[in-house]
Amino acid sequence: MTQQWIDRVSKEIIVETARQLISIPSVSGDEYEVMQFVKSWLNERGISYVETANDPKRPNIIATIGNSSAGPLIAMNGHLDVVPISDAAMWMTDPFEGVVSEDGTTLYGRGASDMKSSVGVMLTMLDLFKDASLRGALTVHIVSDEETGAVYGTKYVVGEIEAGRLPRPDYVIVGEGSLFKIRIAERGGLAVRVHFKGRASHTAAARVTGINALQKAAKGILALEHHIDTFHPAVGYPVLSVNGITAGIAANVVPGEAVIDIDRRTVPGETVESVIADIRAKLDPIAAEDSDFVYELEYDPGQYTVANMTSADSPLVTALQSAVRQVRGQEPEFFVEWAGITDARLYRGIGIDTVIMGPGGENEHGANESIPTEELFTLGKIYAATISELLLS
Numbered sequence: 001m002t003q004q005w006i007d008r009v010s011k012e013i014i015v016e017t018a019r020q021l022i023s024i025p026s027v028s029g030d031e032y033e034v035m036q037f038v039k040s041w042l043n044e045r046g047i048s049y050v051e052t053a054n055d056p057k058r059p060n061i062i063a064t065i066g067n068s069s070a071g072p073l074i075a076m077n078g079h080l081d082v083v084p085i086s087d088a089a090m091w092m093t094d095p096f097e098g099v100v101s102e103d104g105t106t107l108y109g110r111g112a113s114d115m116k117s118s119v120g121v122m123l124t125m126l127d128l129f130k131d132a133s134l135r136g137a138l139t140v141h142i143v144s145d146e147e148t149g150a151v152y153g154t155k156y157v158v159g160e161i162e163a164g165r166l167p168r169p170d171y172v173i174v175g176e177g178s179l180f181k182i183r184i185a186e187r188g189g190l191a192v193r194v195h196f197k198g199r200a201s202h203t204a205a206a207r208v209t210g211i212n213a214l215q216k217a218a219k220g221i222l223a224l225e226h227h228i229d230t231f232h233p234a235v236g237y238p239v240l241s242v243n244g245i246t247a248g249i250a251a252n253v254v255p256g257e258a259v260i261d262i263d264r265r266t267v268p269g270e271t272v273e274s275v276i277a278d279i280r281a282k283l284d285p286i287a288a289e290d291s292d293f294v295y296e297l298e299y300d301p302g303q304y305t306v307a308n309m310t311s312a313d314s315p316l317v318t319a320l321q322s323a324v325r326q327v328r329g330q331e332p333e334f335f336v337e338w339a340g341i342t343d344a345r346l347y348r349g350i351g352i353d354t355v356i357m358g359p360g361g362e363n364e365h366g367a368n369e370s371i372p373t374e375e376l377f378t379l380g381k382i383y384a385a386t387i388s389e390l391l392l393s
């Protein structure tokens with residue numbers, strides 16, 4: 001049964017759909033036009049959808065086939081916003097034109113890897129299964145605003161689900177890159193700002209009345225920037241990275257304050273309190289030796305993202321495992337090392353089993369972003385096998 005559906009997946013249709021999505025520019029904030037394309041693509045194929053938006057200029061499309069009163073509702077989530085072009089001179093093709101290499105092996109363009117191509121694969125699944133007698137329903141959440149905070153995208157969609165205005169999925173598959181691993185967990189995150197206090201003065205008096213806050217910040221950064229050696233099998237190591245510094249008002253004034261921004265990624269078991277205690281444990285010994293080393297921490301516990309995980313026993317995970325075995329002929333892994341935070345957290349946050357299953361791809365967020373077309377074909381086959389497993393067996 002499942003094999004029949006795998007055999008019906010068309011590489012050509014997948015690559016063409018992905019190419020068309022890439023060929024419509026949609027940097028975050030500018031998703032309107034690509035969503036109009038999605039609507040006409042669905043209309044042409046008689047697939048029904050609703051549009052839901054926090055801002056009508058940044059809509060989300062919820063397209064559905066099947067009958068959710070007859071069985072589970074499987075959702076697939078993908079974002080159509082992309083990051084802006086950097087290193088424009090390095091691109092070998094027009095970033096806002098989907099270009100297939102002459103030998104047909106690679107699709108280039110912004111969003112090829114992150115993640116318009118996966119959305120293309122998801123759309124073709126709706127078309128593939130629309131006439132099947134599904135025991136349940138398949139819905140695709142095509143969202144805006146993943147790269148810049150999700151307030152107009154998945155956060156809004158999840159809010160609508162919570163409010164009962166959109167049907168609540170039983171399972172969600174997010175199509176971000178996962179190297180075909182079944183990614184069941186991701187790190188959390190907390191932003192922490194450290195204010196180092198000094199005393200501003202004339203440069204000439206720097207060694208007399210000045211206390212250079214920038215020098216204190218430098219000591220702090222060197223103490224904080226280290227590998228954290230506590231491995232968690234589902235998400236790997238925690239990460240602390242100092243990603244910003246602000247100090248100095250003029251070249252002839254000793255800075256009286258310096259501020260650094262820490263991005264701290266957490267693993268299951270860590271809390272806001274434990275993260276803050278770890279930071280203090282790095283900085284306090286410096287203060288004990290240097291009475292001019294004075295700092296304050298600023299953070300908002302309300303903005304803390306908890307590390308989150310779906311049980312490996314979930315029927316969604318089991319279905320994906322058998323799909324990967326069948327399509328790739330190998331045992332799927334769970335753990336994706338050094339992977340980032342995704343919209344999966346938002347569905348897990350309301351208690352829905354959620355897994356990331358996506359391709360590899362190259363140069364996400366960089367120049368010459370691309371995806372091997374064979375990977376998109378493989379992803380289509382894995383999705384088809386999973387849908388068949390959950391809605392047709």
Ligand SMILES: [Zn+2]
Nearest residue numbers: 114115146176
């Ligand atoms: Zn992405």
